[in-house]
Amino acid sequence: MQFSLRFSSLITHCLCYFSATLLCIFSSNALAQNSVFKSPESPNAVAQNAIPQSKIENTKLSDSELRTVKDRIGQKIILDFRYFCQDNTPSTRCRTPLTEMPPELLDVLSKHNIGGIILFAENIVDAKQLVSLNYSMQKHMLQKGRPPLFIAVDQEGGRVARLPPSVLPPFAGNMAIGATFQKHGTAFAENVAQHIGNALLPLGINTNFAPSVDVNSEPKNPVINVRSFSENPQHVAALGQAFVGAMQQTGVLSAIKHFPGHGDTHVDSHSGLPRVMHDKAKAMSGDVAPFANIINSNAVPAMVMSAHIQYPSLDSSTLVDKHGNQQIVPATLSEKILKQLLRTQLGYNGLIVTDALDMAGISQFFTPEEAMINAFNAGADIALMPYTIRNQNDIRQFSQLIDNVTKALLSNKESRNTLNASLNRIAKTKQRFELQQFVLKPMSWWLNEVQENLDKRNVSALTRKGEQIKKALSEASVTVLYGHKKLPLNSEKLLALMPDTARCIAFENALFQHFGEVGKALSEIQFACIPLVQLPTASMIKRLVNDTDVIIVGDITPLHANYELGGLDSTHTVKQRAKQSQVHNFAQEIMQHAKSTDKKVVFVPLRMPYIAEQVRPYTDIAIATYSYVINVQDASSQGNFKGQSVTSEVFDALVRVLMGKIQAQGRTPVTLSAQ
The missing domain is CATH 3.20.20.300 (Glycoside hydrolase, family 3, N-terminal domain)
Structure with missing residues (x-):
C-alpha cells in the first residue's frame, strides 16, 4: 500500500473540512485549487484563509474571524x-x-x-x-x-x-x-x-x-x-x-x-x-x-x-x-x-x-x-x-x-506567524x-480485517506472526552476563525468589513445561517460588535454601509499579508492599547464605542489568532478560487465582537458557561497570 497523496481515488467522495480549514477534496485538481493550503509539494505553502496581520493589528476581529483562529488552535x-x-x-x-x-x-x-x-x-x-x-x-x-x-x-x-x-x-x-x-x-x-x-x-x-x-x-x-x-x-x-x-x-x-x-x-x-x-x-x-x-x-x-x-x-x-x-x-x-x-x-x-x-x-x-x-x-x-x-x-x-x-x-x-506555519x-x-x-x-470492512488479523486458526494471520516475533525476540535478547561455564543447570531441586506472585507462576509454568518436554515427571521435581511483594522471614527461606541445590533470584530494578504486578497478590499484600531497598537487602542476605552453603546462585535482572555487578560476589550466574512482560488471564484482583493462566515468552526463554535448550545470543546494550 502506498501512502503518498492519492486524491484521484476520492473523486466520488467529497470531504469538506469547513470552518478553520475549509478543505474540500473532489479530485487532485480540486485539492490544489480549493485547499486552505497550497500543495504539500510547495515549500512556501501558506494558509489562504489566514487572518491578515494588518487587520488583527488595526481592527477588532469579527466573531467569525475569531472562531477561525480558535479552530486553528484546536x-x-x-x-x-x-x-x-x-x-x-x-x-x-x-x-x-x-x-x-x-x-x-x-x-x-x-x-x-x-x-x-x-x-x-x-x-x-x-x-x-x-x-x-x-x-x-x-x-x-x-x-x-x-x-x-x-x-x-x-x-x-x-x-x-x-x-x-x-x-x-x-x-x-x-x-x-x-x-x-x-x-x-x-x-x-x-x-x-x-x-x-x-x-x-x-x-x-x-x-x-x-x-x-x-x-x-x-x-x-x-x-x-x-x-x-x-x-x-x-x-x-x-x-x-x-x-x-x-x-x-x-x-x-x-x-x-x-x-x-x-x-x-x-x-x-x-x-x-x-x-x-x-x-x-x-x-x-x-x-x-x-x-x-x-x-x-x-x-x-x-x-x-x-x-x-x-x-x-x-x-x-x-x-x-x-x-x-x-x-x-x-x-x-x-x-x-x-x-x-x-x-x-x-x-x-x-x-x-x-x-x-x-x-x-x-x-x-x-x-x-x-x-x-x-x-x-x-x-x-x-x-x-x-x-x-x-x-x-x-x-x-x-x-x-x-x-x-x-x-x-x-x-x-510572531505568535500569529508561528500559528499559520x-x-x-x-x-x-x-x-x-x-x-x-x-x-x-x-466500519464492517475494518471489523472483518481485524477479525482476520486475530484469527489464530489461520497460520498466516497477523496475530500468529506477532507470536512468532515475540518468541524470537525474547530468545534472541536473553544475555548471560557472567557464569557461562556454569550453565546449564542439571538439578531438579530448585528454589526461586521472584518480584511478585504472577512472575512466580510464569516462571513455574515455564519450568514445568520444560521438564515435561524432556520427560521428567512433576513428582520428580522439587520446586518452590516465593514472591517478594511482602517479605517472608529470612529464617524460613534459609531453611528452604538448605534443602535445595539451586536458588534463582529475579529482580526488577527500578521497582515496577503496582499496576504491573499482575493482580495475583492480595490488596492487603500490595498495600504492605516492601520497599525496593528492603527487597534488595533481603535477597542479598539469602543469596549470601546460599553461597556460603555451596548452593548454585543464579541472579536474573528482569529489567535493568546494572545491579548484577553489585551481587556478583555472592552469585554464580547472571542472566538478563530486559523485560518482565507477562500475560495474565482469568485472574481475580483479590489473589484468588483459581484457573488463572500466566504466560510469558520472557520466562520461557529464560528457562530454555538455564536448562541448556538454547544458547543465549544477546549482548548487553549498557555497561555494567557504570554503577
Whole structure:
C-alpha cells in the first residue's frame, strides 16, 4: 500500500473540512485549487484563509474571524479522554473508563476542531470495541466538516504498551531489541515496528508515540531505562531509524522521543522536572545525536516529541513559573531548543508535539494556559493533553482555556506567524498519511480485517506472526552476563525468589513445561517460588535454601509499579508492599547464605542489568532478560487465582537458557561497570 497523496481515488467522495480549514477534496485538481493550503509539494505553502496581520493589528476581529483562529488552535491540540463521568463526579475522583464516546465529548471534538486524541489502556476493551470507538470519532468529524483526527497511542512495546496482549503483543521492549543488535542488526526493530503498525492501522490508530530514542546513560534513570535501545548513540540511531521507517511504511505516523534526550536523568518528568548537566559538546554527541541522525535519514519521523527537562547547556534562559519563581526553561517551552536547535540546526520540518502537559514536570510549575502559550511560542505544533476533561465542568473550563489562549496568541505578531506555519504542517501531515481513509470504508470492512488479523486458526494471520516475533525476540535478547561455564543447570531441586506472585507462576509454568518436554515427571521435581511483594522471614527461606541445590533470584530494578504486578497478590499484600531497598537487602542476605552453603546462585535482572555487578560476589550466574512482560488471564484482583493462566515468552526463554535448550545470543546494550 502506498501512502503518498492519492486524491484521484476520492473523486466520488467529497470531504469538506469547513470552518478553520475549509478543505474540500473532489479530485487532485480540486485539492490544489480549493485547499486552505497550497500543495504539500510547495515549500512556501501558506494558509489562504489566514487572518491578515494588518487587520488583527488595526481592527477588532469579527466573531467569525475569531472562531477561525480558535479552530486553528484546536487543530494544535491532542486530548485524552481516559475517564469521563457523566454524573459530574469531580475530576480528581472520576475513574469511569471511557470506552464509547458520549455526545458531549463528540461535541467537544467538533466544536473546538480538535486535532487529535490519545488513547490509554482504560479506553480499550477489545478489538471490536476499539474499532467502533475510533470510527465513531472520525465519522463525527467528517459529518461536521472537520479534518480527521490524529488517533494516537503509546505502543512502544515492553512496559509501555496500551493495547491488551490479546490484540497486540507487547513484545519485550527496546532494550531487548538493543541486546539483539550485535548479532541481528536492525532486524528486530524493523519486524516489531512493522507488526505494531500493521496491527494499529485497521483498529483506527494512525499515530504511535514511539520509539523512544533516548540514550540511557544514567544507570538510575527512573523512567527511561529499558525503554531505551542502548547507551550507545549510534546503536540507538540505527535501531530508531529502522523502527521509524518500518512503522511509517505501514501508514502509521511515528513520533521519536523525548527531545533533546531524557536518558541521563535521575528524576521522572511525570513527577518532577529533571535537569541534565551535560555540556553542549556532550549533549550534541550523545543525547541529541540519535535525533539528528534519524531526522536526516531516509526515514524522517512524522513527529518529534519534546521532553519536560531542563538542559542548561542548550538553553539556560529562565521563565517565571506560576509560583513567581525563576525556572530554567524546560525543553518543551524552549524556543532555543525547539526552533533554533531542532528546526534550524537539525533541519526538522515535521511536527513537534509536546510530551503530555499534565505531567508534573510542567503542571507543577505552569498553568495549562501558560504551558500552551509558551509551548506554541517555543515552536511546538501540537500540545498533548494540555487540559484534563473528566466531566461537564471540565468541558466548560476547557472552552474558557481556548478563549484565553486565542487572545494571548493574537496579541503577538510572531505568535500569529508561528500559528499559520504550524497549521500548514499539521494539514500536510494529515494529507500525507491519508487519515481520512479510515471512514471512507464502512466500519464492517475494518471489523472483518481485524477479525482476520486475530484469527489464530489461520497460520498466516497477523496475530500468529506477532507470536512468532515475540518468541524470537525474547530468545534472541536473553544475555548471560557472567557464569557461562556454569550453565546449564542439571538439578531438579530448585528454589526461586521472584518480584511478585504472577512472575512466580510464569516462571513455574515455564519450568514445568520444560521438564515435561524432556520427560521428567512433576513428582520428580522439587520446586518452590516465593514472591517478594511482602517479605517472608529470612529464617524460613534459609531453611528452604538448605534443602535445595539451586536458588534463582529475579529482580526488577527500578521497582515496577503496582499496576504491573499482575493482580495475583492480595490488596492487603500490595498495600504492605516492601520497599525496593528492603527487597534488595533481603535477597542479598539469602543469596549470601546460599553461597556460603555451596548452593548454585543464579541472579536474573528482569529489567535493568546494572545491579548484577553489585551481587556478583555472592552469585554464580547472571542472566538478563530486559523485560518482565507477562500475560495474565482469568485472574481475580483479590489473589484468588483459581484457573488463572500466566504466560510469558520472557520466562520461557529464560528457562530454555538455564536448562541448556538454547544458547543465549544477546549482548548487553549498557555497561555494567557504570554503577
